[in-house]
Amino acid sequence: MTFDFLEMVLFAILAIAIVGAGAAVVLVGRITSAALFMAFTFLCMAGMFLLLGAETIAAFQVLIYVGAITVLILYGVMFTPQGSRDYGLFFQKQTPWAIVFVAFLAVPVMVFASSFQDGRPLARGGDLVPLATSLFGDFAYPFEVASVLLLAALVGAIVLVKRDDEEIR
Amino acid sequence: MPIGPFGIDPGIWAPLRLLLAVALTLFLVLNGALLMIYLERKIQAIIQDRTGPHHVGPFGLLQTFADAIKLLSKEDVRPKATDKAFFLMAPMIVFSPMVASFVVLPFAPDFVGADLNIGLLYLTTLGSMAVLGIVIAGWASNNKYSLIGGLRSAGQLISYEVPQILSLVTVVLVVGSLSMVDITRSQAGPFVNFLVLPFAFVGYFIAALAETNRTPFDLPEAESELVAGYLTEYSGMRWGTFLALTEYGEVTVVCSIMTTLWFGGWQGPGVDALPALGIVWFTLKVYVFVLAFMWVRATLPRMRIDQLMDFCWKVLIPMALVNILATAVLLLAFPGNLWPIAIVNWALVAALVFALPALQRRRLRTFRERARLSAA
Numbered sequence: 001m002t003f004d005f006l007e008m009v010l011f012a013i014l015a016i017a018i019v020g021a022g023a024a025v026v027l028v029g030r031i032t033s034a035a036l037f038m039a040f041t042f043l044c045m046a047g048m049f050l051l052l053g054a055e056t057i058a059a060f061q062v063l064i065y066v067g068a069i070t071v072l073i074l075y076g077v078m079f080t081p082q083g084s085r086d087y088g089l090f091f092q093k094q095t096p097w098a099i100v101f102v103a104f105l106a107v108p109v110m111v112f113a114s115s116f117q118d119g120r121p122l123a124r125g126g127d128l129v130p131l132a133t134s135l136f137g138d139f140a141y142p143f144e145v146a147s148v149l150l151l152a153a154l155v156g157a158i159v160l161v162k163r164d165d166e167e168i169r
Numbered sequence: 170m171p172i173g174p175f176g177i178d179p180g181i182w183a184p185l186r187l188l189l190a191v192a193l194t195l196f197l198v199l200n201g202a203l204l205m206i207y208l209e210r211k212i213q214a215i216i217q218d219r220t221g222p223h224h225v226g227p228f229g230l231l232q233t234f235a236d237a238i239k240l241l242s243k244e245d246v247r248p249k250a251t252d253k254a255f256f257l258m259a260p261m262i263v264f265s266p267m268v269a270s271f272v273v274l275p276f277a278p279d280f281v282g283a284d285l286n287i288g289l290l291y292l293t294t295l296g297s298m299a300v301l302g303i304v305i306a307g308w309a310s311n312n313k314y315s316l317i318g319g320l321r322s323a324g325q326l327i328s329y330e331v332p333q334i335l336s337l338v339t340v341v342l343v344v345g346s347l348s349m350v351d352i353t354r355s356q357a358g359p360f361v362n363f364l365v366l367p368f369a370f371v372g373y374f375i376a377a378l379a380e381t382n383r384t385p386f387d388l389p390e391a392e393s394e395l396v397a398g399y400l401t402e403y404s405g406m407r408w409g410t411f412l413a414l415t416e417y418g419e420v421t422v423v424c425s426i427m428t429t430l431w432f433g434g435w436q437g438p439g440v441d442a443l444p445a446l447g448i449v450w451f452t453l454k455v456y457v458f459v460l461a462f463m464w465v466r467a468t469l470p471r472m473r474i475d476q477l478m479d480f481c482w483k484v485l486i487p488m489a490l491v492n493i494l495a496t497a498v499l500l501l502a503f504p505g506n507l508w509p510i511a512i513v514n515w516a517l518v519a520a521l522v523f524a525l526p527a528l529q530r531r532r533l534r535t536f537r538e539r540a541r542l543s544a545a
Contacts, residue, residue: 032308036255039301056287059294067297067330071323074304078320128287128347 011051017044031077039070056131190282194271202417203233209463216467240413243405248311251402255309260403260410262302266295267418274425275349277435277447288349289341292426293334296380299419300326303399306411310402318398321474325379325386328481333376335489336369339496340430343510353434363431365507366496368517370431372489374461377423379477381416383462385469386477424458425451484524492517 021044024037042065049058135143207222207230214221222229247256270292272282285291300323307319340362341347344355356362363370379386403411428434432454435447472480492514499509 032255036305055285056290059287059290063290063294063297067294067300068327071300071304071327074301074308075320075323078308078316 007051010047014044014047014051017041018048031080032074035070035073035077038073039066042066042070056128190272194268194282197271198268198414198418198421201421202414203237205417205420205459206233206236206413208459209466212460212463213467216464237409237413240406240409245407246404248402250311252309252311255305256402257407259302259306259309260407260415262305263299263415264302264410264418266298267415267422270295270422273349274422275353275429275434276451278440278444280444280448281350284348284350286346286348289337289347289352289426289430292422293330293337296333296419296422297326297330299415306403307399310399312401314396315399315401318401322382322399325382325474325477328478329376329379329386329485332372332481332485332489333380335486335493336373336376337426337430339366339369339489339492342493342496342500343507349429349434353429353436356433356436358436361431361433361436365511366431366514368488368492368514368521370427371518371521372485372492373427373430375485376481377427378462378465379481381419381423381462383416383420384466385472387471420459420462421455424455424462427458428454484521484528488517488521 018041021037021041025034025041028034028037042061046058046061046066049055049061210232211221211229222232225231225235247253273285273288273291275281275284303322303326304319307315307317307322310316340352343362343365344352346352346355352362378384400408400411428451434454435451437446437450440447440450495513496510499513503509
């Protein structure tokens with residue numbers, strides 16, 4: 001008795017969950033539910049990475065996307081006034097246009113995705129050493145540039161929220 | 170037919186092993202929570218010069234069992250205005266990552282669920298997932314105290330995750346591995362990582378107190394200002410899962426991380442001859458930290474939210490960054506020699522110990538100044 005079929009079953013479950021939750025993010029009315037469905041999509045993506053043998057990327061996926069970004073989005077949602085819904089309705093009423101655009105985009109994406117016919121097994125991504133050498137060796141320059149970009153964003157955020165009034169601190 | 174461990178077919182052993190591991194973990198979590206609640210009550214009682222629970226069973230040992238039965242048999246109350254799905258889901262989102270953390274804890278040689286080569290990263294990942302559940306709990310309760318408690322908690326947990334991970338990074342730099350088993354094996358003998366990296370330990374200890382929502386950082390559930398924070402609308406076993414099981418389970422997990430990273434995990438006298446002794450050493454070391462957590466809880470008052478954030482962003486994170494920089498540079502400058510790192514780390518501990526009262530004095534001075542100005 002072997003459990004080789006489990007990988008296929010897990011893949012099917014995760015794929016259905018990703019597509020379903022992704023659709024739910026767009027379709028559900030309440031924005032908090034949408035944020036949570038997004039977190040669920042991220043979790044299932046982490047599961048996909050696990051199936052591909054990339055544990056490190058799966059861990060970072062959960063750490064950054066579920067643990068940090070979703071929480072920040074929830075924060076943003078809770079600080080946003082929920083009274084007026086005209087803005088949301090404007091986008092939600094464009095269904096025919098959305099179908100046209102999706103169909104237009106879907107064809108090249110499908111063609112591109114079906115072009116991956118390489119049968120060779122990929123290098124397992126669970127090992128940290130190749131990841132670290134490529135990040136801090138081969139791609140050190142873009143990595144550092146990205147960190148400078150984040151620093152600029154951080155300084156900008158501080159300038160934006162800084163108050164001139166000394167009393168409010 | 171191939172014979173696996175205990176004479177069982179490997180094909181059957183694999184799922185059986187999974188079931189056994191899950192059962193063992195749940196057993197550990199549930200009973201650990203009962204034991205730790207009893208310990209917490211007893212130790213606080215001793216420190217506050219009371220007797221603590223003593224009616225049910227010998228020394229009141231069965232008090233928490235009685236409480237657990239009470240919680241389980243309570244009516245399942247869900248306020249009408251709450252959001253049903255999220256209200257029911259939130260305790261599960263908080264509880265399951267904590268249970269999953271037990272997979273990588275090395276209790277003894279060859280007694281570990283899975284020796285992942287990213288074990289430490291896996292633990293921090295699961296730790297960060299609890300925030301989501303707490304925010305959802307606060308939001309779904311439809312109660313302003315719950316909402317404020319949940320948002321505060323998210324802010325606190327995200328802030329304190331930074332010094333926590335920075336402290337772990339220094340240990341990883343020195344040991345050169347993220348696997349919990351490798352980190353334990355690197356500390357054979359009496360020279361454990363604590364002697365080399367005391368500042369990383371102190372930083373992690375403080376951040377862990379905040380991460381598990383315990384005094385002096387239990388602002389999310391500050392009863393004097395927020396009723397019970399995000400727990401306000403919860404009752405019965407849902408409350409029990411949230412507060413009792415998850416909080417004490419997380420305390421066990423962070424104490425196990427401290428034991429493994431800084432105090433040699435299962436290593437101790439006699440382990441080489443009898444590997445099962447490792448479980449005893451590991452448990453003893455973990456419970457020393459659990460007792461320290463309880464001691465802190467009985468001793469220190471709660472901090473205010475701005476003090477909490479000030480301390481994290483202005484003291485802990487800069488010092489942890491300096492620590493990482495110094496450790497990395499010294500590791501490259503003196504390969505194989507840990508003395509310079511140890512000296513820098515002990516100096517940082519001294520700096521922290523002396524900087525805190527100075528900061529407090531400066532703070533008091535500004536407050537007095539402001540009070541005088543407003544009075545004038």
